Amino acid sequence: MTIYKQIKEVIEKYDKIIILRHIVPDGDAYGSQLGLKELIKTNYPNKEVYAFGEEIGYLKHAGTPDVFTDEAIFKDALVIVTDCGNVERIDNQNYDKGAFLLKIDHHPDATPYGDLSWVDVNYTSASEMVGDLAVNNNWEITPVAARVIYHGICTDSGRFLFGGITPRTFEVCARLIETGFDVFEMYKTMYKRSFPVLALQSELIASAKVTDHKVGYVILTDELMKKYNLSYDENGKFSNLLKDIEGIDIWITFSIREDGKWRVEFRSNGIAVNELAVKWGGGGHKMAAGAIINNLDEAMQIVEDANQIIIDNE
Ligand SMILES: [Mn+2]
Known part of the structure; x- marks a missing residue:
């Protein structure tokens, strides 16, 4: 079974899903976390989905994490951690209080964790992984999901400038742009300098x-x-x-x-x-x-x- 199918099956098994990412989040942490949340909300509208973690002012245009109140919410949940290589850096140390832990990451797997782990350093970003997951599962991608995922790919790859670009990177991006979100508006916002x-x-x-x-x-x-x-x-x-x-x-x-x-x-x-x-x-x-x-x-x-x-x- 492909990893895409395995992850899909895990997501389908749980009614409550909590998505976490690393502390001091960047565009890719936001893109993989908030993008995955939006994808699950769209394709599984009956599921309860949360994205917890610190909110960053300059990333406000990309999306807004949910406010965490109580560790009890982790009970019986599927916990997905994106873009975070080691457990010490997970932004919410209740990550292990759920029913199942899934890791999705593109950093070297120095300290493996999770009941299921999809780690592949051959992706520009965890956002590209989430986009690829959506493409391979034929999930509906909304313009909102596309924008935050595309933004994450752009920030981690230096807008396709750093190493690690593959044909797949552009295939995923093509599918994201197909949704019709305003790419020009996104660039104007993310590159605005004071x-x-x-x-x-x-x-x-x-x-x-x-x-x-x-x-x-x-x-x-x-x-x-x-x-x-x-x-x-x-x-x-x-x-x-x-x-x-x-x-x-x-x-x-x-x-x-x-x-x-x-x-x-x-x-x-x-x-x-x-x-x-x-x-x-x-x-x-x-x-x-x-x-x-x-x-x-x-x-x-x-x-x-x-x-x-x-x-x-x-
Ligand atoms: Mn990253």
């Missing part, structure tokens, strides 16, 4: 450091956040600021968080950085990973570690 963000980018670029081993990094301090009136949930916007710059093979973005810790985003143009993220308590993809650290002393150790990775690769 002048303060541009000014902040320019200051970050001017302050960027590059080591002798082609590791580039920027530090988004609390001072800069306040100067440009940026909200903390937008601190992930700058992870590709140093992409495509000659002389930089690994680029790292350190951003202050609301709780005083630092968000670290690792990116590279080929060298594996996910092991480095794992070393610092995070995880992710080979060339795009993240972690959370305590202070800038640790940040400087990370830069040293990245230098060492490049030396080891030479």
